[in-house]
Amino acid sequence: MNFIQQAYKGGNQWYLYLLVIFLVLLGWQFIGVIPLAVTAILHSENTSEFLRAADDSFMSLGIDKNLFLFMMVVMFAFGLLSLFIGVKYIHKRAIKTVITSRDKIDWNRFWFGFLVWGLLCISVVAADIFISSENYTWNFKPIPFFTLLVVSFLFLPIQTSFEELLFRGYFMQGLGTWFKNRWVPLIITSVAFGLLHGANPEVEKLGYISMVFYIGTGFFFGITTLLDEGTELALGLHAINNIVAAFLVTTDWTVFQTDALFIDTSEPSVGAEMFLPVFVLYPLMLLLFSKKYGWKNWKEKLFGRIEKPEVIEA
Structure with missing residues (x-):
């Protein structure tokens, strides 16, 4: 069974998806926002200050950047736990089925994507720092940085x-079983992924042209998942x-405001870094993965039909 067909191992009624969502x-x-809200309250002098910060950013209350980042992750941890509970107890299928079509999760794939893309990202950023050093300020602070x-x-x-x-897991599989194909779920999930990031501050600064990057990234992760029949590479x-x-x-204008090694002090602008990943680096990564993992029949994997298996494997 391919990756999308894993959804057939559990219930697929529309109301089950509504319940899980x-x-x-x-x-x-x-529930996930409660720890962040409690932290913000503890950093607020009064209720009005808390409410003003809630409209803007709780970071304006002076919350430590690393603590704020951790509290943000806690929100997603509750979301991930809720998704796992929904898959297991509402759809009544194994959590592994939303991750991969393989017999077990291939962590080697995760680490390969993690290391290769990490080295490439660091190399591209390092090159820009070297070429445009006037736009960057060294910001190394030992304790905050290592905590980060x-x-x-x-x-x-x-x-x-x-x-x-x-x-790439839950929605891709659900939409695939509904539309009986692969390309509609790919488009819907990629666009939805991009729109989810529409509230990021960089979109406000750079304009909606920045959605090219977010939606393009959604397509990259989605295509990788469909061609590889699992999310391990995309996860990495x-x-x-x-x-x-x-x-x-x-x-001071992107979603990640951290104690990073460098501060980019340049004025927000749409440059090559917005389009380089989508139109150059992502295609090159797909070719690399294709060579390494022997991806065949791209047309079928990206545009083929999805049928319910006559025999559903356990």
């Missing part, structure tokens, strides 16, 4: 795994992408 939203956006490394490497993969398994790619974004360079 409600459960995920409850865990992610309501711990939070980033240990906890940020929770946030990225939630997004991957929700979009997404994890290291956000980790590098957190610890290497920060600005």
